[in-house]
Amino acid sequence: MNDRRRPATILEVARQAGVSKTSVSRYYSGERERLSGAMRERIVAAATALGYQPNPMARGLKGGPSGLVGMLVADIRNPFSVAIMHGVEQACRQAGLSLMVCNSDNDLEQERQQLALLSSYRIEGLVVNATGRHSDALAQLADSGTPLVLLDRSLADVHADEVGLDNDAAIDMAIAHLREQGYGRLLFITEPPAQASSRQARLERFNQRCRDGSLSGDTLVIELGDRQRLDQALARFVDSAGDSRPAILCANGQVTLALTRRMKALGYLLGEIGLMGIDELEWCDLTEPGITTLAQPTGAIGQAAVDCLRARAVGPRQAPQRATFAPTLTARGSTQPAATPSATAEPSSVSSSSSTSETSS
Amino acid sequence: MNDRRRPATILEVARQAGVSKTSVSRYYSGERERLSGAMRERIVAAATALGYQPNPMARGLKGGPSGLVGMLVADIRNPFSVAIMHGVEQACRQAGLSLMVCNSDNDLEQERQQLALLSSYRIEGLVVNATGRHSDALAQLADSGTPLVLLDRSLADVHADEVGLDNDAAIDMAIAHLREQGYGRLLFITEPPAQASSRQARLERFNQRCRDGSLSGDTLVIELGDRQRLDQALARFVDSAGDSRPAILCANGQVTLALTRRMKALGYLLGEIGLMGIDELEWCDLTEPGITTLAQPTGAIGQAAVDCLRARAVGPRQAPQRATFAPTLTARGSTQPAATPSATAEPSSVSSSSSTSETSS
DNA sequence: TCAGCCAATGGGAACGTTCCCATACGGACT
DNA sequence: AGTCCGTATGGGAACGTTCCCATTGGCTGA
Secondary structure, eight states: OOOOSSOOOHHHHHHHHTSOHHHHHHHHTTOGGGSOHHHHHHHHHHHHHHTOOOOHHHHHHHTOOOOEEEEEESOTTSHHHHHHHHHHHHHHHHHTOEEEEEEOTTOHHHHHHHHHHHHHTTOSEEEEESOOOOHHHHHHHHHTTOOEEEESOOOTTSOOEEEEEOHHHHHHHHHHHHHHTTEEEEEEEEOOGGGOHHHHHHHHHHHHHHHTSSOEEEEEEOOTTOHHHHHHHHHHHHHHTTTSEEEEEESSHHHHHHHHHHHHHHTOOBTTBEEEEESOOTTTTTSTTOOEEEEOOHHHHHHHHHHHHHHHHHSOOOOOEEEEEOOEEEEOGGGOTTOOOOSSOOOEEEEOOOOEEEEEO | OOOOSSOOOHHHHHHHHTSOHHHHHHHHTTOGGGSOHHHHHHHHHHHHHHTOOOOHHHHHHHTOOOOEEEEEESOTTSHHHHHHHHHHHHHHHHTTOEEEEEEOTTOHHHHHHHHHHHHHTTOSEEEEESOOTTHHHHHHHHHTTOOEEEESOOOTTSOOEEEEEOHHHHHHHHHHHHHHTTEEEEEEEEOOGGGOHHHHHHHHHHHHHHHTSSOEEEEEEOOTTOHHHHHHHHHHHHHHTTTSEEEEEESSHHHHHHHHHHHHHHTOOBTTBEEEEESOOTTTTTSTTOOEEEEOOHHHHHHHHHHHHHHHHHSOOOOOEEEEEOOEEEEOGGGOTTOOOOSSOOOEEEEOOOOEEEEEO
16 A cells, blocks of 8 residues: 555556566456466565556556446436346446446436446446437447347337346236236226336236226326326226226336325225235335235346346347346235235235246347 | 447547647637637537547546546435435536446445445546445545545545534434424434444434433434344333333434334334434325424435535635535324324425535534 | 477557647737 | 737647567477
């Protein structure tokens, strides 16, 4: 440890060790086997004495590997995004990569900028969970050879891997559970799906199951800020149920939150009117009588994303892969029409078909 | 827009524009006024034609400003951290800075690494919300001239600004509210304060107010995973209350979450036994009968952090500053002993002394 | 015994920028 | 008319790495 202001350079280490800078460079860029034992010792000694640390800027300039992975997140305040991010992070750490996160805050211009920033730092891969409206910029990045993983989105014109929930399975599981619990009339609520393909996929699957017959279902696409319209739709749906028991399926955590708020405010009884959401939230077991959810395996999803990146870094030109994961159902009071007082009832974690289905498209 | 694989360099732009690279460099490093109008026009034309974008690596290598701010977060899954982060981000955006976030996940080794990573990219400032046990590494960074802001922490031996909640005011507000509501016996629960000075500050203030007399209070320092000990302590506290009404004050959001869980599981009636927490959480109004909180002004805190950074970037050598912010009290059912059914009751946002007190230490 | 090779090492040119210094030129002042 | 200065520009050396291409010396195999 020396106390000089400016950090030590590779040249100083080389001088101190009495070797050439090339050898020191080799030591730090994973070519240690090429060096003799004596050489290695002298280098470590000098490096630790000087507190040397390679300068990634210089390294990146020349073109060596950066060990950096970027992640672009649309909304950092969404707990689901954070959970995935955590998964990605752990996978990165395990792989010896550093993760640099940028939040675009759902702002298009911001997203474009972040993308430019990220791509200008020689990242070795990019995990994207954002609107994806800049498919041109993304496509360019992908074409330039940067491995790309789309989280929970798919973009037709971009050559990239995709990782996410098995949306069809999720919708099917939800419908099956709700019907099992005796709910005959269902309402699927989602935010506008234009920007997120997973919303679209869930909506479509639900619609498809409705058309299949046997299912009396309806869908509501709504901007969550629009409380008035939500309240109206809610009332209309409940009225329309007739003899059937009504239940609501929320497309994601944000919807679940908004809906729980409104149902509470309007005095609807949870369970009486079924409520179920995709995405597990930390308060789902706290609000009476507990909210039934389909939890996404965020850890596995994050891991898979990083795996894709690394695979592509090695064997670059494969067809885009697509990995989907099944959710885990946790049944709670909000889908129990009999309204059993759930005082001490532990939640019954029902199903957990956490199989991984991989399909190359 | 050209489709070449490698991005255009400054030299190519210069050639295309028929000027020298120095002039192009000047154009992009904020010295546009020094260039003649004709020169400027030729440069923009060439640059846009080639899709030129300055390479931050090369720039950082030479020593120009990077426009980068780093943020080190101890636990990204903590909603409070995320809220602050969001504030910092917005402030950065407004100031034309980019934010690069690293999460240390409460892991010391990880933290050390992230710090190294961040400091190796020529960041212009660092916002730290982490254990701070590496005060040596932090001190070194600060000494080397990087502006440093400590969030919600203070570190004796590090020359850095500090921004955070006015902990004394928060504790005082909480105590005042609880007594006003008729609670005579208080229990303050916190996670071990060793690593976080704000925990320490809150604990100390509470203890101090106990010693002042007039307040019958107790404190519990506990690892949140230790459910058994928590349950015991809870029971003992409730029993010990005697004639007085008991209330619990949670030192932060994590504690509030854990405690709400346990109280629900054990069948304690919220309100009957008061519950109040520092940090607002999205579900506080969802769990019956609503939980009273002191919300931190996370936006303002984030803004202040960035302000500190920028101030220090200009006039480097001032004494460390310290900015604290008062919280906002939102009273809900969990501190209403009369147990008014809160069906439609809107929360009464009581106080909001969001004054900023700045003191130089 | 000598060509040929491999393993270990070093020298120097890139990489794309910024910044110091030099140059050219026009106008103001003596 | 000549000196001086200020303004607009350009040339070239850094910055700290990596990587290509030597160079050395010991060893194998004909």
